[in-house]
Amino acid sequence: MRRRRQPQDDLHNKERWLISYADFITLLFAFFVVMYSISSINEGKYKVLSETLNGVFNAPQRSLEPIAVGQNPGQSAPEATDTITTPPAVTEPATAEEQRARSAELQTMANELSQEFDQLIRQGVVSVETSDAWIELNLPNSLLFGSGDAEPHYDAFELVEKIATVLKGRDNAVKVEGFTDNEPIQTARFPSNWELSSARAAAVVRMLVREGVEPERLAAVGYGQYQPVARNDTDKGRRENRRVVLLISRDANVRGAVR
Known part of the structure; x- marks a missing residue:
């Protein structure tokens, strides 16, 4: 007895799972690419932040040396400077010749x-x-x-x-x-x-x-x-x-x- 030929549509239906599987793999690959990109950007940000903090805390001191409390009797303590700007000196009135x-x-x-x-x-x-x-x-x-x-x-x-x-x-x-x-x-x-x-x-x-x-x-x-x-x-x-x-x-x- 002659075997009945399997319809072509049945073959396609049985292999459709390959398409879904390929789509899933593609999406999974894209997900890992995105996650890797995000982790790389964060790493760069942390690196910049770390270098900035190191630069701030390791920078040479720019402030003046503090005045030690309890100076030796023979030494006079430096006078404190006033932060208010001194107004300019009043100029002398111009002479008649200058006028x-x-x-x-x-x-x-x-x-x-x-x-x-x-x-x-x-x-x-x-x-x-x-x-x-x-x-x-x-x-x-x-x-x-x-x-x-x-x-x-x-x-x-x-x-x-x-x-x-x-x-x-x-x-x-x-x-x-x-x-x-x-x-x-x-x-x-x-x-x-x-x-x-x-x-x-x-x-x-x-x-x-x-x-x-x-x-x-x-x-x-x-x-x-x-x-x-x-x-x-x-x-x-x-x-x-x-x-x-x-x-x-x-x-x-x-x-x-x-x-």
Whole structure:
């Protein structure tokens, strides 16, 4: 009698366990790879931590030697130093001759500023006023900032660069003053004209420092709308009141340079 041929599907069904077994082995291999990777990373972290701690505890001592208690009678104990910084010594007032020399140097600076801004001065846009103790450089806000803003125009950097060219290499104190008109402003950044005028003065100070003027020579002050030079009921007057003024002192002490 002829043996009945086993169907092909039965053979496939009997060998399906090999597929499951291969999948299991693959997953098991992947599991061990992940576990090995994690253990390697932790080992590296522990190694870094160990080296750091060793470096800290084995580093050479940097503190001063402690003072021994009970010094010998013949030796005087070192005096304890005060941690409060001693204020700088008050400088002697400049003599009349020194003041005349600094006033002459101040006039030289005024002449240089007038030369740098010659065209704008002739147009009546910028003004330079001088005395024995001060130079007052008056710049309208329109040359430096947009309306209600304290971000400098692109062209403002060229103007400040000209000012810095005159200021660099000298020690004169400089006070930058910001002014506005009486138009109210109330934004998240500038709740009032106080903040706006102060921010504009500070922006000019930052630009001067960027151009190489020493920051210890500089101060920024905002007056808001309360120091007008013209009436605020006309467009022309409000335009004149919106300004930034640089006061260049004959003296070097910025805190003492109060007009």
